[in-house]
Amino acid sequence: MNSTLPYKRIGVAIIWDRVGQILIDKRKAGGSMGGLWEFPGGKIEAGETVAECIVREIREELGIEIRVGEHLISIDHTYPNFQLTLIVHHCHHISGTPQPIESDEIRWVSVSELDNYRFPAANVEIINAVRAI
Ligand SMILES: Nc1nc2c([nH]c(=O)n2[C@H]2C[C@H](O)[C@@H](COP(=O)(O)OP(=O)(O)OP(=O)(O)O)O2)c(=O)[nH]1
Ligand SMILES: [Mg+2]
Structure with missing residues (x-):
């Protein structure tokens, strides 16, 4: 680093629906x-667990409820101006229709x-890990 x-x-969510999308x-x-x-x-905010962060972000960004499941992968990456760790969990859609509250689509x-x-x-590595399951 x-x-x-x-x-x-x-905290990053791979949110699955009932038909595997x-x-x-x-x-x-x-x-x-x-x-x-x-x-x-x-x-991830101070004092928050990864699962708490993911549930909060998904409510804020999409307006839906999810269940956070298994850890998939964690990735350390350095961009030109900052570095991050993406902590990725499988999640399951529980309720609500997702809305693009903080995104374009x-x-x-x-x-x-x-x-x-x-x-x-x-x-890249997240997508490879999703493909490998
Ligand atoms: N949520 C998410 N963020 C990702 C992915 N891949 C990736 O490089 N990122 C980066 C983009 C952002 O720099 C950061 C996500 O932070 P954030 O959602 O709290 O912040 P943000 O997009 O508003 O970004 P910023 O205002 O801090 O620049 O992680 C991904 O698959 N999902
Ligand atoms: Mg975000």
């Missing part, structure tokens, strides 16, 4: 990594369709 760059820990969202145009697709999630996609979307560089 490069100690001169800002560092954040991000995953929820992805398109980051807002104009913002950082604008227009790229991601798995929903966000910064959301979609339910099958694992094989992930290839059709552009994700940030840190996501």
